[in-house]
Amino acid sequence: MTLARRLARPEILALEPFDLGNREADPDAIKLDANESPFGPLSGGSIAAGVNRYPEPRPQRLRAAMASLYGVAPAQFLVTRGGDDAIDLLCRTFLRGPGDSIAVTSPSFSAYAHFARLQGAQVLDIPLAVTDFSLDAARVIRELKGDPSAKLLCLCTPNNPTGTAVDPATVLEIVDALPDVMVLADEAYLEFGDAPSLASEAIVRPNLLVLKTLSKAFALAGARVGGLVGPPETLDIIARALPPYPLPTLSIAAALEALQPARRAVHRERIAQLLTERDRIAPLIATSPFVRKVYPSAGNYLFLETGETEQLAARLAADGVRVRYRPQAAPGGIRLTIGTRQENDAALAAFGVYVPQATIRTAEIARDTKETRIALAIDLDRPEPRRIDTGIPYYDHMLDQVAAHGGFSLVLNCRGDLEIDPHHSIEDVAIALGSGLKSALGDKRGIGRFGFALPMDETEAQVLIDLSGRPFSRFEGTFQASHIGDYPTEMTPHVFRSLADSLGAAIHVKVIGENDHHKVEASFKAFGRALRQALAIEGKRDVLPSTKGML
Known part of the structure; x- marks a missing residue:
């Protein structure tokens, strides 16, 4: 027997390792196993500055930003190293050992029981309904009421791995019935469902805490940033179990960038895309010869019951598609994360469901300077959504005209x-x-x-465009008015020159008329119409419209 084994606490030796699946580095794998965001972080520049110094022990700017995000005061939010750290803190704060217990509703997130066992505490397992994994409040209350050992109850809402939505009223019924039990409402996936957050309830109830994370909806799984919402006195007690410097400088910087107001609109659009994909994938994967049941989901994943599991596993491995196997939750249980359109189509093919391959023409841009912070998402093959906020209403209207007449989706925010x-x-x-x-x-x-x-009333605007890769701009037209609203008319030629330079296009604009409002608007509308023609797919998608062989 090794020295480490002789000296280690029995609780440690009895712990099963976390089931994280195959997490070996593989740049070619399609990673649909860990409920991460398929998108990269929205970062406009380097975040490595300042790592020579220790970070703030309690990062105040981040605490304030996250508290604002969740609608509470900074004193009502505790920043932690992701959701896992918050769970560990709760177990270390409230569970002393074999005389204490944590209650979990299974199947659910394995970290609750893991961290409790790490403290030597007991785990009370209260199964969810067999038919639909719904939470039975009466059973939970019946099993825990009067049990002096029960210190913590963890409720995953929506539930992981099944995706089952949980009614907030059900959680509050349990909270109110068990005043001597600290209840954790884990809202790691709340942004992907319709249920309202319990954050506003947690700050007024002494036995309710809400877990939040930036790993899923804000694409920061690798940064490990999360936290707890609750009464300040409770959070101050829990914070005593924190290490001196809980979050790395890089994680703090990455989170602050992601939470910038200019980024919020794009994050909302990303969530909308994932929900659209979830709704597209669910009925398709239900037709798979391997799938017996697809459960409704309020998360960024689907829970499946499958058959012929060995054959399916071999197909998934051969196609490089990673999923999370959860046979303890249901026969042939698989949790499939929703990824990008291409990733999801590859997963469908591995499940034996083949769909036509779509050409994806999308982009996200995060651009930060000393004067502006900009984030945008664009989809050339969808007409909506169009949400634009530059702080200059007339300019917003003009950009909306470009997108509307260009036939593409544009979500853009500028501060x-x-x-x-x-x-x-x-x-x-x-x-x-x-x-x-x-x-x-x-x-x-x-x-x-x-x-x-x-033509627009008395005005005529002509825009000629060539997406040649060679930037050139020519603008013919004059304006008498200095401004239209807060928009300076002199900036109109400059807008088209900036577009030509960054797009790599020749853009010729000619506008004549009497009304300056009409002339500016006609120029932008005509540009949108020119873009519609230039962006449109004509004939074969693999044909390059150039005799040079490149653009």
Whole structure:
């Protein structure tokens, strides 16, 4: 017997290792096993500055930003190293050993029982309903009421791995019936369902805490940033179990970047995309010869009951698709994370469901300067959503005209130094939009490439465009008015020059008329119409519209 085995606590030796599946580094694997976001973090620059110093023990800016996100005061939020650390803190704070117990509703997140056993505490297992994994409040209350050993109850809402939604009223019924038990409502996946958060209830109930994380909806699984919502006195007690410097500087910086107001609209669009994909995948995968049942999900994943599991596992491994196997939850249980359209189609193929391969023409841009912070998401093959906020209403209207007449989705947010002048915001947004269009176009195969004259009352605007990869801008037209609202008309030629430079296109604009509002608007509308023609797929998607062989 080794020295470590002789000296280790029995509780440690009895612990089963976390079942994390195959997490070996493989850049080619399709990772649909860990409920991570398929998107990269929205970062506009380097976040490595300052790592020579210790981070803040209690990062105040991050605490305030996360508290604001969840609608509570900073004193009502405790930042932790992801959700796992919050669970560990609760177990170390409230569970002393064999005389204490934690209650879990199974099947659920394995970390609850793991960290309790690490403390030597007992685990009270209260099964969910066999038919649909629903939470039976009466049973939970009956099993725990009057049990002096029960110190913690963990409720995963929505539940992991089954995706089952939990009614907040059910949680509150349990909380109110068990005043001597600390109840944790784990809302790690709440953003992917319809249920409201219990955060506002946790700050007024002494025995309710709410767990939050930036791992899922904010694409920061690798940064390990989460926290607890609850009464300040309770959080201060739990914080005593924290190490001196709980979060690395890089994690704090990454989280602060992700939580910038300019990023929020794109995060909401990402969630909407994942929900759309979840709704698309569920009925398709139900037709798989391997799938016996698909459960309704309020998370960024689906829970499946499967058959012929060995054959299915071999197919998934051969195709490089990683999933999480959960046979303890249901026969042939598999939790499948929702990824990108391409990843999901690859998973469907591994399950024996084949769908036509779609060309994905999307892009996300995060652009930060000293004057502006910009985030945008663009999809050339969807007409909606269109949500634009630059802080300059008329400019918002013009960009919406471009997207609407261009036939593409645009979610764009800019926070700029408008207190000085609109110039920087207008210019930088045009640069970001051009960069987004260029990125979404990819290799440009199949596009029309060229594109439009447009009349608007007494005004006529003509926009000629060539997505050639060679930037050039020409603007012919004058304006008498200095501004339309807060928008300076002199910026109009500059917008098209910035678009030409960042998009890599030749853009010729000619506008004549009497009303400056009409002339500016006609120019943007005509540009949108020119883009519609140039971006459209014509004929074969693999044909490059150039005799040079490249654009």
